[in-house]
Amino acid sequence: MAAPNTTLNSQSNRLTCPEARRPVFRAGSTSSLQLAPRPQRPVRIAVIGNHLPRQCGIATFTTDLCNAIAAEYGAAQLSVVAINDGQSSYRYPERVRFEISEGNLASYRMAAEFLNAGNIDLVCLQHEYGIFGGKSGDYIIELLKHLKMPVITTLHTVLREPNLDQRDVMYKIAARSERLIVMSQYSSRVLQEVFRVPAEKIDLIPHGIPNLPFEHPDVHKGAFSCQGKSVLLTFGLLSPNKGFESVIKAMPRILASHSSAVYMIAGATHPHVRAREGDRYRFELQALAKKLGVERQVLFINRFVAPEEMAALVGSADIYVTPYCHEAQAVSGTLAYALGAGKAIISTPYWHAAEVLDHGRGLLVPFQSPAAIARATTTLLDDDEARQTLRKRAYLYARPMVWNHVAQSYMAVILRARAYPAEPARIGPAIQTNTSQAEQRVVNA
Numbered sequence: 001m002a003a004p005n006t007t008l009n010s011q012s013n014r015l016t017c018p019e020a021r022r023p024v025f026r027a028g029s030t031s032s033l034q035l036a037p038r039p040q041r042p043v044r045i046a047v048i049g050n051h052l053p054r055q056c057g058i059a060t061f062t063t064d065l066c067n068a069i070a071a072e073y074g075a076a077q078l079s080v081v082a083i084n085d086g087q088s089s090y091r092y093p094e095r096v097r098f099e100i101s102e103g104n105l106a107s108y109r110m111a112a113e114f115l116n117a118g119n120i121d122l123v124c125l126q127h128e129y130g131i132f133g134g135k136s137g138d139y140i141i142e143l144l145k146h147l148k149m150p151v152i153t154t155l156h157t158v159l160r161e162p163n164l165d166q167r168d169v170m171y172k173i174a175a176r177s178e179r180l181i182v183m184s185q186y187s188s189r190v191l192q193e194v195f196r197v198p199a200e201k202i203d204l205i206p207h208g209i210p211n212l213p214f215e216h217p218d219v220h221k222g223a224f225s226c227q228g229k230s231v232l233l234t235f236g237l238l239s240p241n242k243g244f245e246s247v248i249k250a251m252p253r254i255l256a257s258h259s260s261a262v263y264m265i266a267g268a269t270h271p272h273v274r275a276r277e278g279d280r281y282r283f284e285l286q287a288l289a290k291k292l293g294v295e296r297q298v299l300f301i302n303r304f305v306a307p308e309e310m311a312a313l314v315g316s317a318d319i320y321v322t323p324y325c326h327e328a329q330a331v332s333g334t335l336a337y338a339l340g341a342g343k344a345i346i347s348t349p350y351w352h353a354a355e356v357l358d359h360g361r362g363l364l365v366p367f368q369s370p371a372a373i374a375r376a377t378t379t380l381l382d383d384d385e386a387r388q389t390l391r392k393r394a395y396l397y398a399r400p401m402v403w404n405h406v407a408q409s410y411m412a413v414i415l416r417a418r419a420y421p422a423e424p425a426r427i428g429p430a431i432q433t434n435t436s437q438a439e440q441r442v443v444n445a
Contacts, residue, residue: 049126068407112146136165178417208406209340233317235266243323253374342395
């Protein structure tokens with residue numbers, strides 16, 4: 001597919017293209033989802049999910065989504081029920097009105113009572129198996145079954161090969177939800193093929209991104225002491241399924257022809273991983289870099305990167321790399337962010353990457369192949385024009401994913417679910433399959 005016609009405004013350094021304004025939000029896999037007009041009266045929405053300052057991808061997503069909805073429609077009628085992990089407690093913002101203790105079943109019932117008493121018009125659930133208590137997170141079902149208002153659910157993980165408990169949880173969530181929101185066509189297909197959810201009940205709304213300018217990486221490199229360097233970047237919570245070691249192993253080949261290259265790994269160890277084994281994975285990566293003689297070219301930013309720093313961090317990258325080890329990754333918020341920043345992207349072909357990097361929007365390399373990562377990197381560093389072409393395609397593709405558009409699409413789903421509540425869904429039993437090792441790693445990460 002040829003690249004769209006693009007122009008770069010030299011005054012504002014921003015890309016413009018009529019095609020970038022077309023909506024990409026879809027219901028199921030075919031029909032269009034119209035952006036919502038402003039409601040005639042405020043809609044009281046409660047969002048259930050993790051929330052910053054808890055450090056995880058779902059917390060970041062929930063916070064960004066709430067910020068976007070509040071900016072578009074006002075914050076007064078928006079509240080959050082936050083999930084706390086273990087014995088942790090957080091200093092939440094005012095919008096968090098109720099906290100659930102992940103492993104305490106009674107607190108899920110209390111949350112349902114709180115919501116029912118609060119005149120809430122609709123609940124928006126952020127679902128990921130690993131954030132709720134019980135078998136495969138089945139405690140959330142206890143909350144859902146007691147709610148008296150419509151529910152829409154955003155599915156952050158959709159498994160093609162669920163185990164019996166995961167299958168049962170997804171079946172019950174689908175039956176209780178008026179609408180199911182997914183972030184990729186792949187997830188929509190899996191819902192239909194594996195869980196027998198009808199297409200007309202599914203809405204596709206991509207992962208939101210901030211509205212970032214199209215900037216040259218050199219603008220931000222000084223903030224990370226990388227002036228004059230060719231910067232490769234991966235960011236996100238560290239866990240062994242992320243594949244960082246593949247890029248470290250590629251560095252000697254990359255440095256042989258590009259001696260100024262550095263690889264930045266930004267992010268704290270995932271809290272669940274840290275609870276089990278501390279920072280062992282980071283230490284293993286550091287030891288590998290030292291063994292290969294590239295420890296000075298592999299830079300670790302060992303902290304949870306705050307949203308206000310994220311734009312500069314991603315902006316500093318010449319090439320963004322997602323070297324995940326396995327294909328069972330339905331959504332990657334970091335990949336969406338890199339697209340939105342207009343990065344040249346190299347990725348392994350996990351499900352989300354294979355979909356959004358199609359049509360020449362990035363380079364795909366085999367799983368766990370340092371040699372392929374090295375070849376792709378040197379190809380892009382050798383060819384400024386090719387790298388710039390990838391950047392433009394990524395940036396233009398991501399324009400409809402900016403958070404204000406995503407908020408409008410969520411409101412369209414909310415208004416539809418509230419106005420036309422469905423009868424109890426007639427969804428056939430899910431196909432019984434065994435959980436693949438790759439998918440189980442994603443759920444447990």
